[in-house]
């Protein structure tokens with residue numbers, strides 16, 4: 001299969017990245033990050049979550065962030081909504097695209113959203129119905145697609161079953177998350193080969209964490225399987241609160257550098273993205289997690 005001519009990056013730094021930070025982050029800093037990312041040319045930004053603040057305190061101010069960002073017409077600004085309560089809060093905040101999130105592993109599902117996989121899928125049905133009534137698009141996630149911190153090995157068929165359900169209930173895209181970054185290129189190819197039998201490949205996205213340093217090779221392997229949407233996080237922000245030791249998502253800057261080298265279009269300005277990542281890293285007092293950014297900044 002030939003490589004896609006264009007790839008869409010889904011920027012998850014403001015949500016998947018910042019949700020894991022323990023220190024308080026001001027609303028103004030979150031807003032600045034989202035605005036920097038849209039200015040850099042990102043067309044899809046996950047801004048926050050409407051989840052229980054007891055479970056993920058860092059996302060508590062998501063409605064305020066939505067109210068303050070400068071929304072550009074061509075950009076999709078999305079939020080996570082695990083249940084109807086979350087969807088209603090998102091609608092109130094004017095959100096036009098949401099995401100529901102399930103897992104391929106029972107133990108992770110319980111730790112992350114306090115219910116079994118089948119309970120979570122049943123819970124999403126009214127979310128999908130309400131979203132449809134309000135003309136809001138829904139994306140779906142499956143976590144632990146290449147391994148689980150509690151259940152270990154995950155078969156691609158387990159992932160395919162959950163992805164098929166999400167797609168069948170109306171998710172326009174299903175993102176497959178290697179939550180703890182254990183996957184390797186051949187496993188990633190096999191994953192998309194198997195899941196691609198149940199859900200059209202143009203409806204699938206890859207979401208790779210870089211814990212084992214495999215994310216870029218997994219993305220390249222996925223490109224070879226015809227996947228053209230990837231989630232990434234500026235400056236490699238993030239981790240996973242329920243997956244001990246997991247590092248952030250693959251850095252958006254590093255993915256962009258790979259894609260540029262392959263001659264694949266994204267519409268994103270690398271230098272502006274590097275500056276956005278460096279700014280939020282400085283706010284957080286952290287080293288920039290993007291190798292490309294570190295190289296370009298000479299640090």
Ligand SMILES: CC(C)(COP(=O)([O-])OP(=O)([O-])OC[C@H]1O[C@@H](n2cnc3c(N)ncnc32)[C@H](O)[C@@H]1OP(=O)([O-])[O-])[C@@H](O)C(=O)NCCC(=O)NCCSC(=O)C[C@@](C)(O)CC(=O)[O-]
Nearest residue numbers: 050051052055056082085086112113114141143144177179
């Ligand atoms: C799903 C629940 C709510 C179940 O949590 P629960 O405790 O079973 O919920 P409940 O329905 O029994 O409600 C308990 C309390 O939570 C409140 N509540 C209930 N729902 C909401 C809501 N939407 N927003 C705000 N508050 C809410 C509800 O009002 C009540 O408040 P109380 O009466 O005790 O004061 C909880 O487990 C939760 O919020 N989990 C969120 C977990 C999360 O955000 N994880 C990170 C995102 S997933 C991820 O990062 C993976 C991904 C997507 O990136 C892909 C990958 O890498 O794998």
